[in-house]
Amino acid sequence: MKQGLRVVIEGVVQGVGFRPFVYQLAKKYHVQGNVSNTGEGVVIDIEGSADDLDLFTAELRNNPPSLAKIDRITVHAQERKHFVRFDIIESIHHTKTTSISPDIAVCEACLSEMNDPHDRRYGYYLINCTDCGPRYSILERLPYDRAFTSMKSFKMCSRCQTEYDDPSNRRYHAQPISCHECGPVLCMVDPKLYPIIQGNTVIEQTAQYLKNGAIVAVKGIGGFHLLCDASNEEAVSTLRLRKKRPEKPFAVMFSDRDQLCKYVCVDDQERALLTSKERPIVLVKKSLNTDLASNISPHIDTVGAMLAYAPIHHLLFDLLSFPLVATSANRSDEPIIRNAQELHARLGEIVDAIVDFNRDIVNTADDSIVQIIQNRRITLRLGRGFSPYTVIHTTHTPLKILAVGGQQKNTIALAFGDKMILSPHIGDLHTIEGMEYFERTVDTFKRFYDFSPDVIVYDKHPSYATTQWAKNQGVSVIAVQHHYAHALACMAEFGLEEKVLAFCFDGTGYGDDGTIWGGEIFMADPIHCERIGHIRPFRLLGGEKAIKEPKRVALALLFDIYPLSEIRELELPLLQYFTSDEMTLYHAIWEKGLNSPLCSSIGRVFDAMGSFCDILHENGYEGECGRRLEEFYDPDFGESFVYTIQNGVIDLLPMVREIVRLAHSREYTRIATGFIHTLVTIMEEFTQLYPGLPIVLSGGVFQNKTLLSLCVKRLEAKGCKVYFQEQTPINDGGIALGQLYYGHHHTRRGK
16 A cells, blocks of 8 residues: 655755656655755655655665755655656745755766767856755855856856756756856956957967966866966966965865875875865875975974865866966955956956856855864864855754854854754954955855744854944843853864863954953853863053964063063063064063953964074964974974963963073974973863863864864773864864854743
8 A cells, every 4th residue: 555755855856966866766666756956955755655665765864966965864654646657846935944056076987978989968167966066155045056156157058958957867957057058158368358369269378378487367166266387486486476365375286196296295195085986185295305395384294185176177287297386366365266356456466367158156165174183183174075064953043143263263143943044154353354354255055045033143253343243233142151162162163062071272352351361171061061171361562463473472471470670681582573662662662561452362472482492582473382382292292381270360471480590502393392292281180170071172173183083082091072063163263163052052041
């Protein structure tokens, strides 16, 4: 006897070939009914024998399409409708809750066609199918249908239409489907947007430009890259000079695994990430004695590596023998550029040519950045391939909540029902362009989900642009302290609701007492937070300038220990960077507390260590001191420095006294190694004071691979359960998710 079922599949199930998969499955098990995309996901109405339906639903659960990410499958019986066949039907517009598929790297099947001279898509720079290609970046609103993407103005030719309409074809309802005949047109223009060349010969011309040492902006999936020859020191230097980026490492794109392995050392996990369908940037060790330009990542032994992921990248590499610098087309701290007009206006003086095509990027997405630490992934930037990122919660949020993140590495997040959704990386919000991108992203997600927030959650910092924006929206608002939000972000990713011991170490964040925090230890749950430990505050000489100049932080720590007269007698390299008059002035500023806020930041202490070690006295980019300090780490020097803890206040000045002695004799390896070991020892001591609690590690300082690896190893050896973010950013890019988690529990409690 036949039975009827309704099956609802939620998650990333649209734009990933799910309906044709269901269609083939229905034919395999001889069941009848239909499948459709709706606002909640994929809905299947199906009829058949009990045995066939069991087999059908079992395979649905256990063997979904490779790009699908199923959050939940709901199956319930319904009255039979007496279907006579199985059909794929048009999308149904209901409440929009389905997860959005990220953009995916071109698949092997498409690459094979692109490289086949007998295939009609031979050399096609925008080849894609249901298993690969753009999704989020071309989507205007849900459901994911061609009419709601930036492909809507491109009418399919008869052969593409036939593929699109055939459920047995790999391109069935692949929304960006096109070919040479009916797709977007590739062109090259000069920096003033005057045409140079159009069509397939653009690839050859671009390759020639790159061989000649030029810098070319090339449109990819989520934005433009600035490309140049990564083995050409002069080309890389020119890019640094034009982009005003003197030290910050550049990412390098490699053609394939063989080329990658000539330049970098990767383990199995790193290789799996690099070759995954997401194709992120992975931080890996550089190989010795290669022709990679030394100024790609100065002073450090790592490089951000990625493999070609867009068809146009592969076509370029067919004509090139060298890897490419592939850095986001933007100015420092500004959003990635999405069209040639913006590029001309903001980067026209940087590039020698622009490669574009007339398919709009609706939503930009920077490359994701990840690394492997203690056999686990850590996310430094959430972007193309991994975002938007959805967390399914076990309980429903009674209100619609928007979290607006922080000021740096901004992301936004929204909650409705049982879903928490984290946006891709937006960036820093110090500029008009940054805030425009922030507001555009908010509008995008509102449009995706017909979302209008009942509550907005924001950071307590009174000067953050997001704080001001949140307060001006005319809805209820909730403020969450910055470092508590760091802890909550990790708890949200793992669904932790119990009390945890959280170590939240970063650069700077506004504290509850009005000072700058950044070396905080909390006992926390999703509703309450108690600050049980922190670094003894010290002054930031010159406020924001101290963040750029580590020497100021080191000098302030010296002022906390020695009279000015004794400091003048110390033989420390860092002191040569101050004149006698500057020393006198800074000491007066320190004494009076003028423009010298109190700070408890571990990130700033890292900066001071870099200055004591004569590594760096002015930061070229955020976190530079920490990265370069790792180069001096030697596990054979295992001893920690002296410190004290009284009433939860960690006094590092005894440590600084030892460091001054070692700096005098240039024992920089002992300083770098001892400092990292001291931080881990402090954490071990707190876990002994508060035994039995799960440990949460969050904040930008834990991007330091050496520190995080040692923390996890030693804390787990003591029987601690240690959590740190893996799928979501451990830095300020995760703040919005933590804010959202607090808002979720706060509104449920007030229900």
